[in-house]
Amino acid sequence: MEANKSMVKLVAFLIILVSSCFQSLTAQDLEIEVSDGLNVLQVDYQGVTKESWPELLGTPAKFAKQIIQKENPKLTNVETLLNGSAFTEDLRCNRVRLFVNLLDIVVQTPKVG
Template sequence: MEKLTVVVAFLLLTSLFQPLTARNLEIDVFQLDVSQSGCPGVTKDTWPELLGVPAKLARETIQKENPRLTNIPNVLNGSPVTEDFRCDRVRLFVNVLDFVVQTPRVT
């Protein structure tokens, strides 16, 4: 039982450091300019201010700023995702504690 407690504590501690390191390590390999993509009604395509906030609050903020963005799923950071582009989707990459660890953007 003591080993399980240590493992759980370790996992919780490591997940707390992920938002801090994700800000420094985030590398944009492929960046799509939404204004050139022809998405009607999308006035803002990235939300860097939402890094480190709970996913629920991030989702509410994005929907409040742009109601046309209706598909806002939580994705565990590091999980594979499709590369198709949709004007109504913003993926929230989260850690195990459900905090945003990558800049949300229209994808």
């Protein structure tokens, strides 16, 4: 009976792990095709800065970090966290958290806070 419960937990964990990998593999393939010609539009409006980056979903964390720092240089703390890991809930105006999967692909919309 104990062995069956352990086996069910293991199978459930493996299904979640495998499904998250397949979703991001397709996003990673799309990013590779598009990123070669990607230009960042820079518009200068006094006091207005970008606070979220939905277009970075499915991109590698290293690429996302570069784009975020280029578009908003005031963000001095861009940190990468494994999706589902524990983190503090304090708000900081100089921080963006990149939630990634095991393949280091962004799986949540990055935003300031």
